[in-house]
Amino acid sequence: MKLSHTLYILIIVNIVLTGCMSKSLPPTSIQTTTQTLAPTSIPLTATASPNPIPTTTLTPPATLEPEQAQETIQALLREPVDCDAPCFWGIMPGQTTLGEAVNIFTRLGLQVKYTNARDHKKFYEIGYEFDSSLSTLSLLTTQNDIVENLRVYITPEKQMAGVPRMWSAYSPEFLINHYGVPSNVDFKTDWGPRTFFAMDMYFDRMDLIVEYSGYGIIDEKLNICPLTFQFDSVQIWMGKNPVNPPSSGILLEEATSMTMEEFSKLMTGNPNKACLNLKVKMFR
Amino acid sequence: MNIYHEFGHMLDNAPGLVDVFSGALDDPSFVGDNGYLTKDSRNSVDITNDPNYASVQSIQASRNTPTEQWADAFANYVAGNINLDTSSGKDMYNFVTKMLIQNIPIDTR
Numbered sequence: 001m002k003l004s005h006t007l008y009i010l011i012i013v014n015i016v017l018t019g020c021m022s023k024s025l026p027p028t029s030i031q032t033t034t035q036t037l038a039p040t041s042i043p044l045t046a047t048a049s050p051n052p053i054p055t056t057t058l059t060p061p062a063t064l065e066p067e068q069a070q071e072t073i074q075a076l077l078r079e080p081v082d083c084d085a086p087c088f089w090g091i092m093p094g095q096t097t098l099g100e101a102v103n104i105f106t107r108l109g110l111q112v113k114y115t116n117a118r119d120h121k122k123f124y125e126i127g128y129e130f131d132s133s134l135s136t137l138s139l140l141t142t143q144n145d146i147v148e149n150l151r152v153y154i155t156p157e158k159q160m161a162g163v164p165r166m167w168s169a170y171s172p173e174f175l176i177n178h179y180g181v182p183s184n185v186d187f188k189t190d191w192g193p194r195t196f197f198a199m200d201m202y203f204d205r206m207d208l209i210v211e212y213s214g215y216g217i218i219d220e221k222l223n224i225c226p227l228t229f230q231f232d233s234v235q236i237w238m239g240k241n242p243v244n245p246p247s248s249g250i251l252l253e254e255a256t257s258m259t260m261e262e263f264s265k266l267m268t269g270n271p272n273k274a275c276l277n278l279k280v281k282m283f284r
Numbered sequence: 285m286n287i288y289h290e291f292g293h294m295l296d297n298a299p300g301l302v303d304v305f306s307g308a309l310d311d312p313s314f315v316g317d318n319g320y321l322t323k324d325s326r327n328s329v330d331i332t333n334d335p336n337y338a339s340v341q342s343i344q345a346s347r348n349t350p351t352e353q354w355a356d357a358f359a360n361y362v363a364g365n366i367n368l369d370t371s372s373g374k375d376m377y378n379f380v381t382k383m384l385i386q387n388i389p390i391d392t393r
Contacts, residue, residue, distance in 0.1 A: 116369045123369040125324075133317075137324050139369060153323050188330055188339045193346040198330065213329055215343075233323050243369065244327040247339060 061107040069109045073128060077136070077154075077167045085179065085206040086238035088138070091147055093207070093239025098124070098145045105138075112140075121148065132157040134166050141243055149207075149239025159230050170210055170234055172201060172226050172267045173274075179203050181264045186249035189218060189283045199226055200246045209237040211246045222278035227271040250282050285331050285359055289344035292358030295388070296351060305383050306354040314357065314376035319348020321356050325372040327365050 064072060075081070076089050086093050091101045102112045105126050116123040122142045129135040134157035141148045154167050168174055176182065183204040190196040198213035214231040218224060237245055249255075252263055255278045266274050296305045309315065314325040320343055323329060330339040342365050345352035360366050361380040367373035384390075 113371060115371055115374065118368075125370055137370070139324070141369075155323070190330065190339055190341045192341075193344060194341070196330070196341050211329075233329065235323070235329075244367065247328060247330055249339065 061103045063107060063109050066109060069107075070130065073108060073136075074130075074166065077134075077169055078164070079174075080169050085203065085208040086149075088150055088152065088236075088238050091140075091150065093147055093149045096147045098122075098140070098142050098147060101140060101147050115139075130157070130166070132166070139243075141239075147239075149237065149242050151243060152236040152238075154234040154236070156231055156234060159228075167234055170236055172199075172210075172212070173271070175201060175203065175208075175210065176264045176268050179206055179208070181260050185252040185260065185263060187224075187252070187255045187278055187283075188213075188247070188249035189222070189278075195219075197224065197229075198246070198249065199224070200249060207239050207242075209242060209245055211235045220280070222280050222283060223275055224278060225275040227267065227274040250278075255279055255282050285340045285342065285363060286344050288359035288362040289355045291362075292355035293351065295358065296354055301387055303351070304387055305358070306350040308379075308383060309350045309353055312372075312375060312379060314372040314379070315353050319353070320345055321353065321360070321376070322372045324370040325367060325376045326360055327367045331363055331365060 083090055090104050105112050110126050110128055112124050112126050114122065115125050120143060124140040124142065126138045133155065135155045137153040139151045141150065154170065157166050159165060165171060182201045184202040186200050188198040194215040195218050196215055197218040198211055200209065200211045202209050212226060212231045213233045214229060217229045252258060252260060256276055258276065266276065295301060296303060314322055316322045326342050329342055331342050342360055343356055344359055345356050357376050357380050361377065366377045368377060
């Protein structure tokens with residue numbers, strides 16, 4: 001009886017989904033070719049062409065040796081030097097040109113790949129993998145050859161007790177110490193198939209959003225320790241009109257009995273004691 | 285989201301199509317070293333367009349096997365959660381659409 005009921009539901013879903021697919025399937029696939037931008041072919045002005053064809057060039061920078069580049073990138077992930085958010089590695093959303101951004105990445109030996117164009121914007125991605133499990137992928141949104149905003153994916157390395165995280169420039173404690181009390185903090189959980197937890201921090205004045213998320217790091221009591229959790233992902237949005245920003249969760253004040261100031265104080269204190277209890281009833 | 289994922293399994297187990305979809309996965313760019321879909325292949329790590337839940341994971345895989353990878357790729361395709369601004373997202377979108385067109389004849393007239 002139960003089986004036939006399930007089959008009935010699946011048949012209905014099948015009909016509905018088939019109807020959806022018949023409308024949504026495109027006759028051709030999305031262009032998969034990604035164009036790598038070389039520093040000598042940097043577009044400085046917008047063109048009518050769908051591809052970023054160069055019209056003017058900047059002087060290409062000298063590329064660092066791989067070891068030097070790795071050290072520089074490591075330093076940039078540990079502490080931003082002379083470049084406060086929403087500036088990222090010297091790229092200031094709303095000001096930096098695509099050409100200038102390409103030069104910054106080229107100096108580090110990183111390739112800038114053109115990936116997509118839509119809504120008068122063009123998208124570029126830049127990836128880097130360390131020997132450890134740490135990796136980064138930066139996604140630039142450009143309009144009229146100006147970097148409008150960027151999204152950075154960091155896959156953290158496996159944390160070891162007593163060893164500072166390699167991405168500490170984007171850790172909760174660093175951001176609060178550096179930029180002050182966040183505008184908002186919210187939390188998201190899900191219970192299956194793997195337990196999922198995410199904490200979003202918003203710094204509106206800096207046009208900065210950071211999301212920390214991970215699987216299998218929470219239990220049913222929802223005691224969370226953001227400074228010591230092994231997150232699977234740290235995502236950063238910088239600049240105005242962020243693309244695909246994180247979905248909203250349950251605000252700190254509703255999820256806990258803490259104020260934003262109390263939360264900030266907790267996050268900048270002893271890391272081993274920086275834990276808080278979320279109200280279970282708010283997440284069930 | 286889970287029903288999309290399970291429906292992906294159903295397609296991959298339909299008569300004449302057993303493991304056709306999952307078997308075509310050949311170390312694709314949209315599957316990470318951990319065996320799950322890469323973060324950048326999806327717009328969001330969580331989906332909030334389900335009125336019955338505060339948030340639902342865009343990864344519904346219970347294991348990091350090809351059958352689960354296919355089911356998750358299909359689920360994110362149906363949910364509109366594939367990030368077309370990244371290389372791995374585009375690869376995933378093209379893989380799913382190619383496999384559906386090749387194996388499930390649909391009259392689009």
